[in-house]
Structure formats: C-alpha cells, structure tokens
Amino acid sequence: MEYQAVAFTFVKQGIYYFARKVPNDLRDHYTSSRISFSLRTRKAVVARARATKAAQQLDEHWHFLRMQNMDLPGKHMLRIGPQTPAAVPIGVSQPQAADEPALTLSEAVALYLRLKGNNRPATFHRAAERSCGYVIDACGDKDITAYTRADANAFRDSLIARVLSGSSITRVFGTVRSVINFAAAEVGITLTNPFAGVYYDRKAGVEDREPLGPEDVRRVQEKCHVADDEARWLVALVSDTGMRLAEAAGLHLDDIKLEGPIPHVCQSASKRD
DNA sequence: TTTGGGCACCACGTAGGACT
C-alpha cells in the first residue's frame, strides 16, 4: 500500500481511495468509525478533486448534524458568536430602561472579546469563553444584571464539584468578574458583581511546586553538552540564569554580555520589540 | 488582599499514516 500527499486519501494497488475518520461526537450516526470508499481513479489530480469535494460535503453534513444535536448550547453559542452587542456604540450613553434586558452573559463575553481581545493570545479568548461557559452551564445564560449571589454560590459549588483547586476557582471567578465588570461599564450600568467576594477555600488542593535541586540542574546542563544546537543553548541559558523560557527565547545576540568579570544578559533590552 | 491576566504544563482527542 502506498500513501500520497492528497488529503483524505490513500492509494491501494494504484487506485485512490477516500478515507476519513468520523468525529467522536457524530459516531452514533455511523456504523463505522471511518468513512472509506474507492475514488475510482488512478490519477492524483482526479483523486484530489473528488476527495476534496467529498470532504467538503462531509464537513457540511457534519455541521448540520451537530446543529441538530445541540441540546445545551451554552459554550457552543459563545464560540459561534452571538449577536454582536454593537447596538451600544462605544462612547454613546444609552440609559437602560427598567424592564429592558441589559446584556446576556454570552453577549457580554462577545463584547469583552471584541473590545479587549485584539492582539491578545488565544488563551485569553479561550479563558473568557470557558469560564463564562461554566457559568452558563451552571446558572444559565442570563442578563448580567439578573445573576444573584445564589447563582454565584451555585457556580462556586459546580467548580468545587469539578474538583478544581482553590487557585483554579480563583482564576475562573476572576475571568467571570472581569467580563461582567467590563460589560456593565461599557453599557453604562452600575451593578454589584455577585461573583465578587464569594467564599471558598483558596488553599484547597494547592501545592507549592518544588524547585529543581542543584543535582537535577547539573544533570540537565550536562545533557546540553551532548550536541551543539539552538534547543540546548536555550535550555542551558535558562538553567544558568533562571530566566523564563519565553524571556530567553526573546533575547537578541547582543543582549548576552560575556565580556567582563561577570557574564550576564540584559533582559530589559530584549523587550524592545 | 484582591483583581486581572500571563505562562507553562499535562492530558486528551483527532487526523492521518502504516500495517494487517
């Protein structure tokens, strides 16, 4: 059997076949975990066209099946992107009518990410979506003014039930608070954030990470002499200086000062770009 | 002390190649 660089295909005795795994969440719709059939051609160009078309058809069909399967849309709605709450233009004050909904939590997340998410790492976006997704799962996608301390307590309990440590609960609560505070300020409402000041054991399950001992560091440094390449330079530099990996990776050659009685690196200079 | 956020790491799921 021979494999070619045509996506979703393999070649057997010169004939191209289509092969693609069925995603786990759609496995129930199929009798097999993989879709495979002959593309009835020996030509790569023809196979590529047929396989691409088949893959696109599957993508569309799977999307349709997933939409049908969505029973609890919380997080998924966040990722797809609810209606952008652009109805409240930046800088324009819109007083809230007493019976008018302000902003649902999913809309608040969208607003938060739209205004604060530019040039932020993917982890920033994921944390906001995940943390608020937890709230939606536990308490529903309510108007941000409708959440109560009872909701916050129920949310806390749901996180504890997930066996999160105290520091992780703090991390998740922090993101939720941040989203709600930002969205409330942005649409011009004043609220007491029910997710602030919630009690839980912040030390529960928290362990200090022990540093590597000198012997471990020496062993790592010895390994760095096995070969002369960039990866080992980086590890050796980190082990010598205690710098963070990202800091070491961002250094310029002229940040490393080997002249003089005390060799050193200039970290601040490396942040110039 | 609290809040907001960054970074690093681990676990897991998926795609796709290799093989039977």
Add this chain to the structure above:
DNA sequence: AGTCCTACGTGGTGCCCAAA
C-alpha cells in the same frame, strides 16, 4: 475494514506576577 501508532492542537489547570 479495522487496529495501532505518532504528531499535533486544544482544553483545562495551577502557579505566578503586577497593578489597584
């Protein structure tokens, strides 16, 4: 058609730090 394996991406978590 099915299994095994590997590389890779992502979700989830925990610790840390700076600013308020």
